[in-house]
Amino acid sequence: MAHGPTFEPKNSVLKWTEERLPIFGLIHGSLGPGYPAPRNLNYWWNFGSLAGLCLVIQIITGIILAMHYTPHIDMAFDSVERITRDVNYGWLMRYMHTNGASMFFIAVYIHIFRGMYYGSYKAPREMLWMLGLVIMLLMMATAFMGYVLPWGQMSFWGATVITNFFSAFNDLYAGSGNGDGLGDMVVSLLLGGFSVDNPTLNRFYSLHYLLPFVITGVVILHIWALHIPGSNNPLGIDMKGKQDKIPFHPYYTAKDGFGVFVFLAIFAMVIFYAPDSMGHPDNYIPADPMVTPAHIVPEWYFLPFYTILKSFTIDFIITAKFWGVIAMFASIILLFFLPWLDSSKVRSAQFRPVFRFFFWVLLVDLVVLTWIGAKSADEIIFMDIQAVTIGQVATFWYFFHFFFLLPVLSRVEKTLPLPESIASAVIKDKA
Amino acid sequence: MLKAKTILVALTAVTTVAFGVGAAGDSIEMKKKEWQFDGPFGTFDRPAAQRGFQIFREVCSSCHSLKYFKFRNLSGLGYEDDMIKAFAAEYEVVDADPDEYGDEKIRKGEPKDAIPAPFANENAARASNGGAFPPDLSLITKARADGPNYLFSLMTGYVEAPVGTDVPEGMHYNKYFIGHNIAMASPLSDGIVTYEDGTPETLDQYAYDITNFLHYVAEPKLEERHALGLPVMMFLFFMIGVTYLVNRKIWKPVKEGKTLWHHGDD
Numbered sequence: 001m002a003h004g005p006t007f008e009p010k011n012s013v014l015k016w017t018e019e020r021l022p023i024f025g026l027i028h029g030s031l032g033p034g035y036p037a038p039r040n041l042n043y044w045w046n047f048g049s050l051a052g053l054c055l056v057i058q059i060i061t062g063i064i065l066a067m068h069y070t071p072h073i074d075m076a077f078d079s080v081e082r083i084t085r086d087v088n089y090g091w092l093m094r095y096m097h098t099n100g101a102s103m104f105f106i107a108v109y110i111h112i113f114r115g116m117y118y119g120s121y122k123a124p125r126e127m128l129w130m131l132g133l134v135i136m137l138l139m140m141a142t143a144f145m146g147y148v149l150p151w152g153q154m155s156f157w158g159a160t161v162i163t164n165f166f167s168a169f170n171d172l173y174a175g176s177g178n179g180d181g182l183g184d185m186v187v188s189l190l191l192g193g194f195s196v197d198n199p200t201l202n203r204f205y206s207l208h209y210l211l212p213f214v215i216t217g218v219v220i221l222h223i224w225a226l227h228i229p230g231s232n233n234p235l236g237i238d239m240k241g242k243q244d245k246i247p248f249h250p251y252y253t254a255k256d257g258f259g260v261f262v263f264l265a266i267f268a269m270v271i272f273y274a275p276d277s278m279g280h281p282d283n284y285i286p287a288d289p290m291v292t293p294a295h296i297v298p299e300w301y302f303l304p305f306y307t308i309l310k311s312f313t314i315d316f317i318i319t320a321k322f323w324g325v326i327a328m329f330a331s332i333i334l335l336f337f338l339p340w341l342d343s344s345k346v347r348s349a350q351f352r353p354v355f356r357f358f359f360w361v362l363l364v365d366l367v368v369l370t371w372i373g374a375k376s377a378d379e380i381i382f383m384d385i386q387a388v389t390i391g392q393v394a395t396f397w398y399f400f401h402f403f404f405l406l407p408v409l410s411r412v413e414k415t416l417p418l419p420e421s422i423a424s425a426v427i428k429d430k431a
Numbered sequence: 432m433l434k435a436k437t438i439l440v441a442l443t444a445v446t447t448v449a450f451g452v453g454a455a456g457d458s459i460e461m462k463k464k465e466w467q468f469d470g471p472f473g474t475f476d477r478p479a480a481q482r483g484f485q486i487f488r489e490v491c492s493s494c495h496s497l498k499y500f501k502f503r504n505l506s507g508l509g510y511e512d513d514m515i516k517a518f519a520a521e522y523e524v525v526d527a528d529p530d531e532y533g534d535e536k537i538r539k540g541e542p543k544d545a546i547p548a549p550f551a552n553e554n555a556a557r558a559s560n561g562g563a564f565p566p567d568l569s570l571i572t573k574a575r576a577d578g579p580n581y582l583f584s585l586m587t588g589y590v591e592a593p594v595g596t597d598v599p600e601g602m603h604y605n606k607y608f609i610g611h612n613i614a615m616a617s618p619l620s621d622g623i624v625t626y627e628d629g630t631p632e633t634l635d636q637y638a639y640d641i642t643n644f645l646h647y648v649a650e651p652k653l654e655e656r657h658a659l660g661l662p663v664m665m666f667l668f669f670m671i672g673v674t675y676l677v678n679r680k681i682w683k684p685v686k687e688g689k690t691l692w693h694h695g696d697d
Contacts, residue, residue, distance in 0.1 A: 272660030
């Protein structure tokens with residue numbers, strides 16, 4: 001569908017290369033003048049390229065950190081301190097990498113919400129959407145394992161608490177009760193033993209180094225899948241004629257370039273002026289299996305899912321813990337079915353007022369889930385209401401939104417009339 | 432451009448929220464001091480940090496280690512090389528390598544060494560401190576929420592226990608310690624360290640000085656970080672301006688509604 005002009009190099013070296021390996025043509029057609037993009041993409045469309053930038057920053061800083069890091073429980077913490085104190089610009093590499101993870105999640109979460117608001121997950125972009133979710137899952141695994149590497153108190157206890165939830169799989173097969181249940185097997189496979197220890201650190205380090213390259217591979221598939229239907233746009237209607245399209249380069253390369261520097265400026269402010277603001281102070285205490293921190297919390301980007309995990313408090317057929325694990329995975333897996341849960345043919349929320357309202361409610365719901373995730377379950381939020389109760393309501397709403405509201409809404413909602421074409425909608429605006 | 436502003440505001444908000452969640456801390460309200468190292472141009476108060484180093488040597492180091500802090504790091508507080516050598520030489524350290532007979536080699540401290548730890552190991556430390564383990568202080572201002580204010584508050588937080596509070600044997604009441612019962616007795620009090628520069632020898636001054644020193648120990652690259660931050664930020668803001676103008680110029684024909692795609696049948 002989205003085919004532009006073929007790349008015809010004039011330079012003889014380029015021509016020789018291109019005839020044997022059409023790599024310049026590939027770039028020309030995917031990020032260059034050969035890729036027709038809708039003329040009306042707004043700034044929310046910048047976050048795809050920003051997420052890509054974050055991946056590159058994480059890989060480069062990560063490789064440099066790996067040159068100085070020692071994956072051993074007796075030396076990991078020391079080696080990280082050595083990086084920040086004695087390695088030239090080691091402090092910069094480390095702060096870029098730790099805060100880069102947060103910036104990556106910010107970019108990706110905004111990118112995902114943009115897709116949800118403008119219906120970018122709908123036909124014919126389902127594969128694009130699902131590949132994006134695979135990237136998000138891989139990012140989560142990578143970030144979780146990366147957080148363990150400095151071997152601070154929160155590294156150790158975060159890993160202990162999260163992996164311990166997998167023991168809930170004992171509900172499926174308990175074995176003899178002597179540590180040979182399904183859950184026990186899963187946990188010991190993850191940890192390389194019965195508890196978080198040196199084998200855990202070593203396998204997490206190995207996988208933390210591997211997964212970013214797997215992510216890179218899926219990103220390539222993601223961009224490939226993007227170029228079959230082409231980009232969605234704020235109106236959510238297909239491009240029809242020449243006047244709807246503009247070449248990606250120079251228009252969106254310029255716009256992305258501007259976005260990159262705004263994003264980098266925010267990133268740099270965090271790195272240079274508040275590098276520890278999102279980290280937990282306990283992670284500056286070396287891991288100690290004998291001392292449990294008062295309050296164990298995962299990184300902010302896991303908090304909504306952590307709240308869902310903790311919201312199940314009653315054993316019903318299976319244990320509450322197992323319900324929590326199922327719900328946590330379901331909360332992400334259900335997004336793979338979003339293109340079918342929401343069957344409305346109209347993509348953009350601009351033309352779906354009720355959908356739009358509930359989109360913002362869902363966003364508030366996720367903020368609540370994040371906020372509650374950082375609290376202990378019995379903390380009183382207001383009056384007599386405990387954090388866990390608010391978390392349960394927010395968890396209910398999350399699933400209610402996807403499993404009930406969306407399917408019903410997409411059948412009954414009266415959508416607003418769609419414009420003739422992109423050009424007629426946006427160019428008329430100007431006149 | 433309105434849309435772009437909205438997004439910028441949203442992005443800033445999301446970043447603030449995201450980075451704020453981790454900071455959600457404990458409920459005890461700390462004393463708030465003004466620190467010279469705070470803010471984007473913050474630097475260490477060298478005289479205060481030097482006095483703090485004196486306090487550390489004379490008071491803290493009898494129980495606490497400082498394993499990540501080497502004598503050579505004192506150069507960042509304005510000490511000359513010969514002074515650093517002299518400080519190091521006051522201590523005896525066990526060399527990493529044995530002597531030619533395979534025995535432990537004791538030598539004078541050198542700039543590359545850390546200040547020797549007061550106890551050989553954790554058990555020895557506990558045995559001498561009523562079962563409590565005095566932690567290493569290398570990262571103490573980063574390992575506590577609002578670390579510098581926490582440390583200052585803790586040092587000045589030894590007060591009479593409120594009536595009806597039961598302070599266990601060997602423990603001490605501190606207003607700012609979690610649970611209030613701390614094994615460490617108040618380490619600082621008026622006049623306990625003699626300053627040579629005429630600085631008031633008060634508890635508040637000591638607490639301020641030791642915090643300055645220990646924050647330098649925890650974050651020795653703070654000044655380098657702030658110094659690099661300024662040109663980087665200036666460059667990035669400059670590039671925001673340039674790319675904004677370039678982008679606006681490039682997009683002019685699109686905004687005017689011109690048709691800019693000239694390929695294919697449609």
